[in-house]
Amino acid sequence: MCLGTIALAQKTSEPTIDNAFVEKQFGSNCRLVGMPSVRGDLDGDGVEDIVIPARCTSPLMDQAENNYVVIDPYDGFFGYGNPKVTTAFVADDPLRRGFSLLVIHGAGPDAWHAAVPKAKFMLVNIPYRDIKIRKLQVKKKARMAIYVEETGGDAMTSMVYFDGKKYRYDPMGSSME
DSSP states (O other): OOOOOOOOOOOOOOOOOSHHHHHHHHOTTEEEOSOOOEEEOSSSSSSOEEEEEEEESOTTTTHHHHTOEEEOHHHHHTTOOOHHHHTTSOOSSGGGTTEEEEEEEOOGGGGGGSSSOSEEEEEESOOEEEEEEEEEEETTEEEEEEEEEEOSTTOEEEEEEEOSSSEEEEEEEEOOO
């Protein structure tokens, strides 16, 4: 009796999230800011995605070469979100200038660290101090969202979620500390 061999798709080992990984995915103008990355299924396809906090000096420079989309959901919520203009805005806190959230949507069994990810986004101008991924109820549908503790004196909390086409910003209010 002969048993055939079954070849199973094996996941590759996860890469370390370091400046070399960020540079490979988003170009030489991006560096980590020392905060941990967070993971979850942001686009609802059942494959794990990753959000990496980083500082990017020239967000639009490596966009075509590294195949990512730069969007500004924060300023878009307040009226004008064209990143060609809003990336030149002066940050409230000069130490946080260029802070971005780098999002990689996963593809296949390797998820976000696949050789060719499903999509990559650079979210600019979101004034974050800390980020987490949690479930959110949007129009009777549960989806994952990036919860953002914002910088500033009012301790604002907001969320950024993927609506199927792009990322949207929605302020949730401030704490009463």
